[in-house]
Amino acid sequence: DAKTTQPPSMDCAEGRAANLPCNHSTISGNEYVYWYRQIHSQGPQYIIHGLKNNETNEMASLIITEDRKSSTLILPHATLRDTAVYYCIVRGYLSGGYNKLIFGAGTRLAVHP
Amino acid sequence: DTEVTQTPKHLVMGMTNKKSLKCEQHMGHRAMYWYKQKAKKPPELMFVYSYEKLSINESVPSRFSPECPNSSLLNLHLHALQPEDSALYLCASSQDLWGYYEQYFGPGTRLTVT
Numbered sequence: 088d089a090k091t092t093q094p095p096s097m098d099c100a101e102g103r104a105a106n107l108p109c110n111h112s113t114i115s116g117n118e119y120v121y122w123y124r125q126i127h128s129q130g131p132q133y134i135i136h137g138l139k140n141n142e143t144n145e146m147a148s149l150i151i152t153e154d155r156k157s158s159t160l161i162l163p164h165a166t167l168r169d170t171a172v173y174y175c176i177v178r179g180y181l182s183g184g185y186n187k188l189i190f191g192a193g194t195r196l197a198v199h200p
Numbered sequence: 201d202t203e204v205t206q207t208p209k210h211l212v213m214g215m216t217n218k219k220s221l222k223c224e225q226h227m228g229h230r231a232m233y234w235y236k237q238k239a240k241k242p243p244e245l246m247f248v249y250s251y252e253k254l255s256i257n258e259s260v261p262s263r264f265s266p267e268c269p270n271s272s273l274l275n276l277h278l279h280a281l282q283p284e285d286s287a288l289y290l291c292a293s294s295q296d297l298w299g300y301y302e303q304y305f306g307p308g309t310r311l312t313v314t
Contacts, residue, residue, distance in 0.1 A: 130305030190242030
């Protein structure tokens, strides 16, 4: 039951910005958007998350549209080490009020020299 | 220390074997998770522990038996598995269960059932 839609693959030249889009048109008002990435044969790694406002940290920036139906993860200066599968995730709900991460298929980003 | 460790890295077991996967974190996180990831698929949640108690079982078959002996350790006991259970098993931890804090993942145990 993935709640997000991402392109299956993207390419980016090393040193350029990588802009990864995500559609989450059914997002509800109190659901956060999370981004994780998974480098080959490793566990997923948290990148950033946001609710309404744009967010920036040392790894990336997250731009969320005003209607919150889509977002873009920006890696400002991609390196070869950024080659990974990038997951855009909207929190789902478990019984008891707990939240869970629902991973979609993700975008396979290939950064090339 | 923001590391989640998992042992072993690789495990091959027969369908009649009993084995265990181990996960450890020393971040003081009170929520711990097991995920299963089949090849070329995203991770899927299996179990959630909160304060060492099983909070969520996502309808996982009983041949997978989780255990949380203390706040730093999480085990997954395996018995009578099927070849289709071959996958990468990921452990994660977080400060809370409500999703305000990120989950930290271990590198996973790659399990092959023969």
